[in-house]
Amino acid sequence: MAPIPVIAVFDVGKTNKKLFLFDENYKIVFERTARFTETHDEDGDACENLDSLRLSVFDSLREIFKHKEFDLKAVNFSTYGASFVYVDDSGNPLTPLYNYLKPYPPELGRQFYETYGDEVRFARETASPVLGNLNSGLQLYRLKYQQPEVFKKIKYALHLPQYMSYLLSGQMITDLTSIGCHTALWDFSKNNYHNWVEKEGILPKMAPLKPSDAALPAIFPGSTYSVGIGLHDSSAALIPYLVNFNMPFVLISTGTWSISLNPFNQTPLTEDELKHDCLNYLQYKGSPVKASRLFSGYDYEQQVKRIAIHFNQDAIRYRTMTFEPAIVTQLQTQTALQVHPQDGELQKSVFEQRDLHDFKTDIEAYHQLMMDIIQQQAISTGYVLQGCKVQRIFVDGGFSKNTVFMHLLAFAFPNQEVYAASMAQATAVGTALAIHQAWNTKPLPHDLIELKYYSGVQSDATLK
Structure with missing residues (x-):
């Protein structure tokens, strides 16, 4: 019997990390759920274990390839939002994956809004209520002022779905569904990045934008499956x-x-x-x-x-x-x-x-x-x-x-x-x-x- 063409989807929630294989009729033919023990950032705040997440992608792919009844045609990723992985020139993470529930420094919040206008107007332009670290753009702002040496080393800030895609495609890109989710980065009236992103020197650290339905070739020699760029x-x-x-x-x-x-x-x-x-x-x-x-x-x-x-x-x-x-x-x-x-x-x-x-x-x-x-x-x-x-x-x-x-x-x-x-x-x-x-x-x-x-x-x- 010929193997079944399938797509693998990694669906990463805050609590459960799920892997699904779908056939061409979008019926689930394989699934697995895992939970990872949280780790802590340098301030002692709980955060996602990025190493466990990265290793689970490769372990899961190895397991899929053992199932000869499946023919892996593509892989894609969806994860929770408001979470950046900051990578250097070699693609290695520079910091922990900070939790979006981490308290935002009040003095930095005041500094930001005093510089870039009142909260109401800014929120209207970026379609982003004032949410502290849930506005992932402000996480980059925090890093620039609290950890300037780390900020200088950042090649790109990748939202979590795009980091996971990078692991298999080797390409660093930005996706609109992640950028457009209360990040305070996007000016909805201009349909482009907000001007503060360029003024703070953050724009060069945003990877090139690609359409959310784009697919990339896998980086590994001999691999024939396509890799989606990931979604919020x-x-x-x-x-x-x-x-x-x-x-x-x-x-x-x-x-x-x-x-x-x-x-x-x-x-x-x-x-x-x-x-x-x-x-x-x-x-x-x-x-x-x-x-x-x-x-x-x-x-x-x-x-x-x-x-x-x-x-x-x-x-x-x-x-x-x-x-x-x-x-x-x-x-x-x-x-x-x-x-x-x-x-x-x-x-x-x-x-x-x-x-x-x-x-x-x-x-x-x-x-x-x-x-x-x-x-x-x-x-x-x-x-x-x-x-x-x-x-x-x-x-x-x-x-x-x-x-x-x-x-x-x-x-x-x-x-x-x-x-x-x-x-x-x-x-x-x-x-x-x-x-x-x-x-x-x-x-x-x-x-x-x-x-x-x-x-x-x-x-x-x-x-x-």
């Missing part, structure tokens, strides 16, 4: 939807954060939107994606625990809670706590202010929790809907399996079709799809995502 994970997760659907849509990607992504909204960010955690990404074809974030997954977990303890229930029961429209109607007649986003409080839980003694049952309390979350979600998603006609809202991740959430979301957006989207490993599939033309002889698939329609009033219908 949030942008990669959007690709299957962009491939499958032409009509304008919003994707609400749910987990710890609920992130509303609108790749069809090109309007500049306003001061109000930036204040309420809106930002822009660049999608893999280079155009902006307006996004808003809500901490609702975390909020949900905390409040479900509170309900379970108060009513002496096992929290697991809420994973399969059915939607009770009569309870919603009853709760709507009672005095509601309102969200006032103009106060800058959108990320704070409304439900935590409620007295659980006001509810007769845990089912009542649970429905009120979901109503409060949806009230916030409607405001957050509303920011990316403004100024753009969107017909469909897709929800993936944890809340897509929550029928109470989905029904209430459909009520909150009566002018849009609301769907729960089901797809295994959207980030990894998107990473593979980005370089489809480099390895796959079949046409792009259009049946990757299973949709379940919610009208809010009618019974669910399932379609593909």
Whole structure:
């Protein structure tokens, strides 16, 4: 039997490092998950173990080549953002892989914004809320002023996906999905690097830009597989939807954060939107994606625990809670706590202010929790809907399996079709799809995502 053509995708999260092999129909034919022990930088702050990550790439490739049933055609990478690997002329890392949660020196932050304008204007130009080290451009600024000798030795600052690509291709390049993710490096109005990058001497340390769907030859003699240049994970997760659907849509990607992504909204960010955690990404074809974030997954977990303890229930029961429209109607007649986003409080839980003694049952309390979350979600998603006609809202991740959430979301957006989207490993599939033309002889698939329609009033219908 002839070996199966496959692409290998390394999907690197903060916690789990995953390897997938996909066949030409984008079905998973092999997978492996690993976790690495963190190390520490020179200040004692926890950070990714770059050596373990690098070695795992080569170990994984050796393992793939042992499987004679697979014919490796390509490799690509997706990782979390806001993480630079600083390499010297020989391509060796000069520093640890600093954690984006590392506290940013306040005096340097003040110096930066005093030099390059007030925070609001700068944030609007770069589509980057003020986030300290989560603005990866400011990590380079910190290195220049705190470790000038190291800064001088930097050949290129590579975002993590591009460093991993370099390990196999030998080419140092920059990708738009990483540059366009709240880095404070990109001026969205000029569609180019912000002028501060050149003024600080950082521009020469940015590797040449290449399209996100580019593929490079492998550096090792005798290797025939192509190497993708790597992608930022949030942008990669959007690709299957962009491939499958032409009509304008919003994707609400749910987990710890609920992130509303609108790749069809090109309007500049306003001061109000930036204040309420809106930002822009660049999608893999280079155009902006307006996004808003809500901490609702975390909020949900905390409040479900509170309900379970108060009513002496096992929290697991809420994973399969059915939607009770009569309870919603009853709760709507009672005095509601309102969200006032103009106060800058959108990320704070409304439900935590409620007295659980006001509810007769845990089912009542649970429905009120979901109503409060949806009230916030409607405001957050509303920011990316403004100024753009969107017909469909897709929800993936944890809340897509929550029928109470989905029904209430459909009520909150009566002018849009609301769907729960089901797809295994959207980030990894998107990473593979980005370089489809480099390895796959079949046409792009259009049946990757299973949709379940919610009208809010009618019974669910399932379609593909």
